[in-house]
Amino acid sequence: MSRIEGPASTPPTERPDEVDVPPEPRVPVDTVGGYLRASVVRIRGGETGVLPVVGGLVLVSVLFQSLNSHFLTxxxxxxxxxxxxxxxxxxxxxxxxxxxxxxxxxxxxxxxxxxxxxxxxxxxxxxxxxxxxxxxxxxxxxxxxxxxxxxxxxxxxxxxxxxxxxxxxxxxxxxxxxxxxxxxxxxxxxxxxxxxxVLTKAAGWVVMLVVVAAFAVLTWRRDAHRRDSGLVAPPPGLTVAKIGGGLLGGVALVLLTNADRGILVPVYGMPWVVxxxxxxxxxxxxxxxxxxxxxxxxxxxxxxxxxxxxxxxxxxxxxxxxxxxxxxxxxxxxxxxxxxxxxxxxxxxxxxxxxxxxxxxxxxxxxxxxxxxxxxxxxxxxxxxxxxxxxxxxxxxxxxxxxxxxxxxxxxxxxxxxxxxxxxxxx
Amino acid sequence: MTSEQPGAVPDHPGPDEEPPLLRLRGVSKHFGPVRALTGVDLDIPAGKVTALAGDNGAGKSVLIKCISGIHAPDSGQMWWEGAPVHVRTPSEAAALGIQTVYQDLALCDNLDIVQNMFLGRERLRRTGLDEVSMENAARETLTSLAVTTVRSVRQRVASLSGGQRQSVAIAKAVLWNSKLVIMDEPTAALGVAQTTMVLDLVRRLADRGHAVMIVSHNLNDVFQVADRIAVLHLGRMVDVRPTADSDRQIVVDLMTTGESTRVVREPGRPV
The missing domain is CATH 1.10.3470 (ABC transporter involved in vitamin B12 uptake, BtuC)
Known part of the structure; x- marks a missing residue:
């Protein structure tokens, strides 16, 4: 079918007209470490995603907390x-x-x-x-x-x-x-x-666990299906890390909202609006x-x-x-x-x-x-x-x-x- | 529009002769007083690369736009696989199996290779896009065309080189089972290595049985990849002949004056 050796004629090392295109980061992505390294390469390449805004949020929090200790209550x-x-x-x-x-x-x-x-x-x-x-x-x-x-x-x-x-x-x-x-x-x-x-304390936990469980099932099924089909897919460790991160965030949110924040009478629970x-x-x-x-x-x-x-x-x-x-x-x-x-x-x-x-x-x-x-x-x-x-x-x-x-x-x-x-x- | 005249088919092929994939007879197109095309006859056979050469303003772009449904010819007739057809819109052309790869490539930079290749024809499941099936098909198509320089089919098109982008655009045409792939200056913006890569790909398309029509200013490319060379001069088709029966000087004569009295030189000798 292919009369001419296509890839042999253009080895990736010889691409003279690509001066304006940075070379492809060739990082193995089948391990968690490799995946993280690939992310770092992507971020340094300018695809920063939500990183600046999360960093900005941390910066703002540190700043306000140092000026007024009430900020992070x-x-x-x-x-x-x-x-x-x-x-x-x-x-x-x-x-x-x-x-x-x-x-x-x-x-x-x-x-x-x-x-x-x-x-x-x-x-x-x-x-x-x-x-x-x-x-x-x-x-x-x-x-x-x-x-x-x-x-x-x-x-x-x-x-x-x-x-x-x-x-x-x-x-x-x-x-x-x-x-x-x-x-x-x-x-x-x-x-x-x-x-x-607000939700009651118990309802907050239940809702959070149900949401995280649904997220876990969907994420795991999707990633596993992609891995089984031999597609571009994150390694299992990263899938677990994503689910773990979701659980951690959920627990933190519930602990935060379930803490008593009242001044005269106790107030706690996850606000509906969240x-x-x-x-x-x-x-x-x-x-x-x-x-x-x-x-x-x-x-x-x-x-x-x-x-x-x-x-x-x-x-x-x-x-x-x-x-x-x-x-x-x-x-x-x-x-x-x-x-x-x-x-x-x-x-x-x-x-x-x-x-x-x-x-x-x-x-x-x-x-x-x-x-x-x-x-x-x-x-x-x-x-x-x-x-x-x-x-x-x-x-x-x-x-x-x-x-x-x-x-x-x-x-x-x-x-x-x-x-x-x-x-x-x-x- | 063209007037259909059954029975009055000029140069009707004999019963034992396979009709070409696309046959044009007497295609004309005027823009006001400007005669862009005058009575163009052209056959485009399957499995061959037909190069369309011509100076600026010779009508190359108008001709491919007539074939791909962007312009409607004023007169003339088109046969597709032996049957008369009228192509009025790009989607009608696509439905026949005519796919045009434009010079500007028409890819979305912010989407990845799979998304670009399936854009407008996504495979769906109940819960949304069928990513697995699309990604497999895209990868198989790229592999079958020996496009192996891309790192991942989930790479965004923005991160590809010019030749890789051209390969994706061509692979898209193959994925959609196009019988005729028209390419407008596919190597215009490419360097040497990338040009070789794209021309190899064009050759492979023809070897797989696709008809390929390539518009190029670059005679090096034309002689490297084309099986047949058609030359337009001031809106008229002045010559169509196999590449072996032509050489650079003949094509230049035809492009500039519309005729050539030279005979072909020994192949391989510089002109």
Whole structure:
């Protein structure tokens, strides 16, 4: 079949036209040690993943803890996670738009409108049950994404302009429903418990163990199946290490949330909202990483023309991604209102959306499309909340918080840009 | 569109003659007053590398775009495996088994080799993508083409060299069972070793029975890999002949003036 010796004609040592491409790191990857060495090579090559944001989080924690010993108490950390929930949810929504190489400026006020719809429908005078009110809010959010996505993809308007109009328009609608200076109090206990309710200590353990067990089974089955099929697969030791890491993180989280954090009366237990964010993260990670739709989102962000030539229906995938962004923002709005137990015209959707873009970028998502994960949004949201929380503890003003958040954003983008110089694709 | 005239098939092959994989007769294409192609006749047989040569503006790109469904010819007729066809869109061309590897390669840098090779035709299972089956098929295809310089099929395309990217694009065409693979300047951006690698791959494709049509400015490449050389001059097909009956000077004459009165020299001697 092969008349000419292909590989013999191009031994890997003789590749003169590859001056701009670093030589392939040829590290054996069938042992744990080899796998780790390969990871180090990848990181030094510029594929840093979540490493900068995790490092940044550690740095911020050490800094604030040294300035105020209250920062790393369980009470404050749980509070921080709850604070981070809205940022993390909105940032996960923004990741969808950024992956396409687009932007969604409207999600702050989409979240606001979602909160207003839910609060309005859950009022005793209207009387919808909590699940119907939340469902309606999420449907409205998704429909907004559908409308904006359709304008962007079918008419070909720039997403910046369409969602900027969305920012103004949905703010107007929200103010119109609330009335001048108006607010809606939420009296439904279930909705309020979303942000402030907690699991019992035992339930926290059970939930954590069930989640880790499911993660363990899925991870082990997948990796084992890949190994058995002779595919590129991590060695068994690494699979075990991943599962062990998941268990360790779960135990730490439960111990943290189950510790008494009350001042006058004992308060403990895992907040529902932590589970909610985790559930959204799990769903979007699955959709982006394992489903065809997710692959198409990455493909369009990477090279839209290649995706088009491959026969992918670009308008459909793009519109759906904008719907995912708005839907996630809607969840963020529900949590926002639940945390305040009310919704008022004080909601600043403009700042929220800028924070969500900043969180996604700090987490490691590229502004140019094709690179990013739902996890980046969550981690970036935690960084933003940590700065807000830590500086609040130190008694800084809002002005200082903005300045520091801006600096962290710049540092994150700078680290990414420097790391990228070693990366072949430079995107 | 072309007007179909059954019974009026020019140069209809005899009953004992195998029809070529693709046959073009009288294909013309105008862009406003510009006549890009005028009455082009061309046969593309399976298992052979047909090179399409021509100066800039000779109509090479327009011709391959007509074949791959991007442009619709104004007149003329196409036969695919002996049957008349109209190719209106790239997906219709793909459905027939015509795959075009463009100069810009059309790969997604942020995806890995497997994802790129299956893009748009993923294999699915109930819970999502069937990664195992796709990865095996991609690896088998690359191995069968003797593309062994890539470290892992789970490598992102961004980390590949130009020749490796070209190999992935060609392997994608093979994976999708394309009968005709059209390549637009496959070696334009490559160095010497990478060019050899890609030309070897082109040769292997033809040896496996695929028809290959290669557009190239580089006459070295053309003479190294092609079985037949077709020359376009100002939108007309001025010459199609086996590579053995041609040489560099003849092709240059044909490309620049549209005709050549030379006879072929001894093979192997410099011109």
């Amino acid at each position: 369980s009470g404050n950390l749980v509070n921080l996670l709850v604070q981070a929930a809205v940022f993390s949810l909105l940032a996960m929504g923004e990741v969808f738009a950024l992956l396409l190489g687009e932007i969604d400026l409207s999600i702050g006020f989409v979240a606001g409108l979602s909160a207003v719809v839910m609060s309005e429908l859950a009022r005793p005078t209207v009387g919808w049950p909590w699940w119907a009110a939340i469902g309606a809010a999420l449907v409205v959010s998704a429909l907004i994404g559908l409308v904006q996505g359709t304008l962007i993809t079918r008419i070909g308007l720039p997403s910046f302009v369409v969602t900027l109009a969305g920012l103004l328009f949905w703010q107007g609608v929200m103010l119109w429903i609330l009335g001048s200076g108006g607010s809606i109090l939420i009296q439904d206990n279930t909705i309020n418990d979303l942000a402030s309710g 589970l909610l964010v985790f559930a959204v993260l799990a769903v979007w990670t699955y959709v982006l990483g394992r489903r065809r739709f997710g692959l198409y989102v990455y493909a369009i962000g990477g090279n839209a023309e290649a995706a088009r030539r491959a026969g992918i229906h670009l308008p459909r995938v793009r519109t759906l991604a904008f719907m995912c962004a708005s839907l996630t923002a809607g969840v963020g709005g529900v949590v926002y209102a639940s945390r305040l137990r009310s919704i008022s015209t004080a909601l600043d959707g403009g700042t929220l959306v800028l924070y969500s873009v900043a969180a996604a970028v700090i987490g490691g998502t590229s502004l140019f499309g094709g690179r990013g994960k739902a996890l980046h949004g969550v981690l970036g949201g935690i960084v933003i909340a940590a700065i807000d929380n830590g500086m609040g503890l130190l008694g800084f003003s809002a002005a200082a918080k903005y300045v520091v958040t801006a600096l962290v954003l710049l540092i994150a983008v700078t680290i990414d840009a420097i790391a990228r110089r070693n990366r072949p694709d430079r995107t």
